[in-house]
Amino acid sequence: KNQVEQSPQSLIILEGKNCTLQCNYTVSPFSNLRWYKQDTGRGPVSLTIMTFSENTKSNGRYTATLDADTKQSSLHITASQLSDSASYICVVSKKEGSTLGRLYFGRGTQLTVWP
Amino acid sequence: DAMVIQNPRYQVTQFGKPVTLSCSQTLNHNVMYWYQQKSSQAPKLLFHYYDKDFNNEADTPDNFQSRRPNTSFCFLDIRSPGLGDAAMYLCATMAGGLSREQFFGPGTRLTVL
Numbered sequence: 001k002n003q004v005e006q007s008p009q010s011l012i013i014l015e016g017k018n019c020t021l022q023c024n025y026t027v028s029p030f031s032n033l034r035w036y037k038q039d040t041g042r043g044p045v046s047l048t049i050m051t052f053s054e055n056t057k058s059n060g061r062y063t064a065t066l067d068a069d070t071k072q073s074s075l076h077i078t079a080s081q082l083s084d085s086a087s088y089i090c091v092v093s094k095k096e097g098s099t100l101g102r103l104y105f106g107r108g109t110q111l112t113v114w115p
Numbered sequence: 116d117a118m119v120i121q122n123p124r125y126q127v128t129q130f131g132k133p134v135t136l137s138c139s140q141t142l143n144h145n146v147m148y149w150y151q152q153k154s155s156q157a158p159k160l161l162f163h164y165y166d167k168d169f170n171n172e173a174d175t176p177d178n179f180q181s182r183r184p185n186t187s188f189c190f191l192d193i194r195s196p197g198l199g200d201a202a203m204y205l206c207a208t209m210a211g212g213l214s215r216e217q218f219f220g221p222g223t224r225l226t227v228l
Binding site: 089 | 119216
């Protein structure tokens with residue numbers, strides 16, 4: 001069964017601290033993996049997208065890693081800011097013959113950054 | 116610059132009163148999607164268009180319909196909203212090529228009274 005599991009479900013950290021969010025998936029065959037940030041009441045915004053051959057990708061203070069062998073990904077946030085408070089969603093795309101690769105969404109990690 | 120625009124951002128309707136949500140895009144993408152997202156849950160795909168080719172998910176209720184009159188616009192019609200249809204509705208478009216990156220709109224929050 002194609003699934004995407006994220007942990008932790010929620011996380012509270014102090015401003016300025018680092019944190020790491022986890023994503024495990026069973027989607028196969030794998031096409032790519034994305035991390036989205038979703039602010040409350042807003043649509044998801046893409047942070048990174050990684051294909052099979054990419055191990056690490058950074059976007060400012062966000063660094064995503066991918067281990068396609070173990071089917072695990074992480075999102076590391078450095079020097080957290082209050083504006084980082086949001087839900088972080090891991091999305092895995094399945095490789096299919098058509099141009100429309102189906103997306104599988106995790107339930108997200110709700111991050112709260114306290115001052 | 117807004118690329119996927121949804122209107123209205125907040126919609127309040129009465130139980131059983133039809134409602135239409137709209138989505139427009141400036142990206143000229145072939146594919147457009149409608150998702151339903153309830154609190155603390157992952158977005159759930161309702162249907163998608165590849166150009167004018169409509170694809171309905173098997174578990175999307177008949178109460179939900181969609182129209183895509185042209186590349187730029189897509190509409191979600193809820194014929195008889197129930198209390199369980201209260202949710203955030205997200206529109207997304209997809210770029211072509213191997214990246215298949217989806218661009219989401221800001222969403223429409225639907226409240227059913």
